[in-house]
Amino acid sequence: MKYVIVLSDGMAGRPLEELGGKTTLEAAATPVMDRLAQKAEIGMAAMVPEGMAPGSDTANLSVMGYDPREYYTGRSPLEALSIGVDMADSDVSFRCNIVTLSEEEEPYEEKIMLDHSSDEIPTEEAAVLVDALKEGLEREGYSFYVGTSYRHLLIQKNGKLIELTPPHDILTKRVGEYLPQDEVLRDMMKKSYEILNHHPINEERRRRGLKPANSAWFWGAGTRPSLAPFEEKTGKKGVMISAVDLLKGIAVGAGMDRVIVEGANGGLHTNYAGKADAAVDALLHQGYDFAYVHVEAPDEMGHQGSVADKITAIEQVDEKVVGRIVEGLDEAGEDYRIMVLPDHPTPICVRTHTSEPIPYLIYDSRRTVDGVHTYSEVKAAESEWKWPEGYRLIEHLLEI
Structure with a gap:
C-alpha cells in the first residue's frame, strides 16, 4: 500500500x-x-x-x-534546516523576503508594500542581491543566507524572539506602522532599500518590465525546532x-x-x-x-x-x-x-x-x-x- x-x-x-x-x-x-x-x-x-x-x-x-x-518554534527555523544552517539553541532566525516597495521620494516609513515576492524573482538574481546585503549590512552577530526565489534568511546570535509582520499581510499598505521595534532590524531594512533600489540587477529588471526587488523585509522569527x-x-x-x-x-x-x-x-x-x-x-x-x-x-x-x-x-x-x-x-x-x-x-x-x-x-x-x-x-x-x-x-x- x-x-x-x-x-x-x-x-x-x-x-x-x-x-x-x-x-x-x-x-x-x-x-x-x-x-x-x-x-x-x-x-x-x-x-x-x-x-x-x-x-x-x-x-x-x-x-x-x-x-x-x-x-x-517559528517559520524561519524550518527554512534554516532546508538551507543547511546549523542553528545554536540561542540563535534566532528571521525570514528575509526580498520585496518590492514603492519608489517615490518619500521616507521609508511612507513606502507602500507592492509585492512580497518581487515578481517571483528567480533565485539566481536574488542571490546576487543577498550578497549585496551581506556586504552592506552584516555585522557581528548577524548573518545572511541565500534561500530560494524571494525567500532568504537572517540569523541572529543570542537573539530574542519578537513579533514581526509578514509582508503578504500588508500588500498595498504603508509599511511604517509594521516596521520592527528592534532598532537593528529596522535600520537594516531601511539601509537595504538604499543598497538594492538601484542595484544593476534591479535596473535590468526595470528594463524588462519587472518589479525591482528593492528592500529586505524580516519576519517569521523563531528558534531551533x-x-x-x-x-x-x-x-x-x-x-x-x-x-x-x-x-x-x-x-x-x-x-x-x-x-x-x-x-x-x-x-x-x-x-x-x-x-x-x-x-x-x-x-x-x-x-x-x-x-x-x-x-x-x-x-x-x-x-x-x-x-x-x-x-x-x-x-x-x-x-x-x-x-x-x-x-x-x-x-x-x-x-x-x-x-x-x-x-x-x-x-x-x-x-x-x-x-x-x-x-x-x-x-x-x-x-x-x-x-x-x-x-x-x-x-x-x-x-x-x-x-x-x-x-x-x-x-x-x-x-x-
Whole structure:
C-alpha cells in the first residue's frame, strides 16, 4: 500500500462576485479531483489551531501530523534546516523576503508594500542581491543566507524572539506602522532599500518590465525546532517533493528524504508534471511508502490577487499532479490512498492566509464510498467528516 498527499497550497478560498458566487476552486476545471470525489471521502479539517497565525508553517506541520502547539518554534527555523544552517539553541532566525516597495521620494516609513515576492524573482538574481546585503549590512552577530526565489534568511546570535509582520499581510499598505521595534532590524531594512533600489540587477529588471526587488523585509522569527522522526511516528518511509525551503525544512526536521525536481520553482510556471513523476518513481521504484507533494502556486496567485492565475494553478495541479500520480499508480496496479487538500485558504478577496477549516479528499483505490460530484469547499462543509484537530487527519489517511 502506498500513500500520497498532494498539498495544493492556499487552494481554498471564498466566494467571489466576479465568479458568480463561486470560489476559485469551484470555478476551476478539475475533472480528476471531481472524478475521485465521486468515490472518495470528503470532509473539513482545521489545520490552524485556534489562536495561532494561519501560516503555511503551522498548517503544513498539522497536515504532516505534528501538533503546532507542541512542535512550532517559528517559520524561519524550518527554512534554516532546508538551507543547511546549523542553528545554536540561542540563535534566532528571521525570514528575509526580498520585496518590492514603492519608489517615490518619500521616507521609508511612507513606502507602500507592492509585492512580497518581487515578481517571483528567480533565485539566481536574488542571490546576487543577498550578497549585496551581506556586504552592506552584516555585522557581528548577524548573518545572511541565500534561500530560494524571494525567500532568504537572517540569523541572529543570542537573539530574542519578537513579533514581526509578514509582508503578504500588508500588500498595498504603508509599511511604517509594521516596521520592527528592534532598532537593528529596522535600520537594516531601511539601509537595504538604499543598497538594492538601484542595484544593476534591479535596473535590468526595470528594463524588462519587472518589479525591482528593492528592500529586505524580516519576519517569521523563531528558534531551533525539534520534530519527532516521521518514520518513527507513522511507520512509513516518506519523501518530500517541494520547491520551497519551508517544506524541505520540515522534511529535514522530520528525517524524511527530499527530491529536488528540475524546474520546480514555487511559482505559477513550476514543473508540475515533474513533481508528479518524481512521486510515482519514489513510490514504485525507490522503496518509499509515502510521498508528500507540495505545490506553492495557488497560494502565490492568491497573494497576487489574480483570479485567472489562481484558477490556472488549481487546474494545473488537477491535471499534471493529481492526474499523473493517479494514472501512474493505477497503471502499475499499485494499491494506494491519496489525499488532496490545501493547508489553509488564501482567498483572493483578502490576498493573505485565513484560519477557517479546509476541504480535503481521501481516495482509496481498493474501495469506494458514496462521494459527491465535485470537490469544493461547499461540498466538504456539507459532509459529516469533521476534524477539529487537523493534525490527526494523517493518522486516518495512513490507517494508523
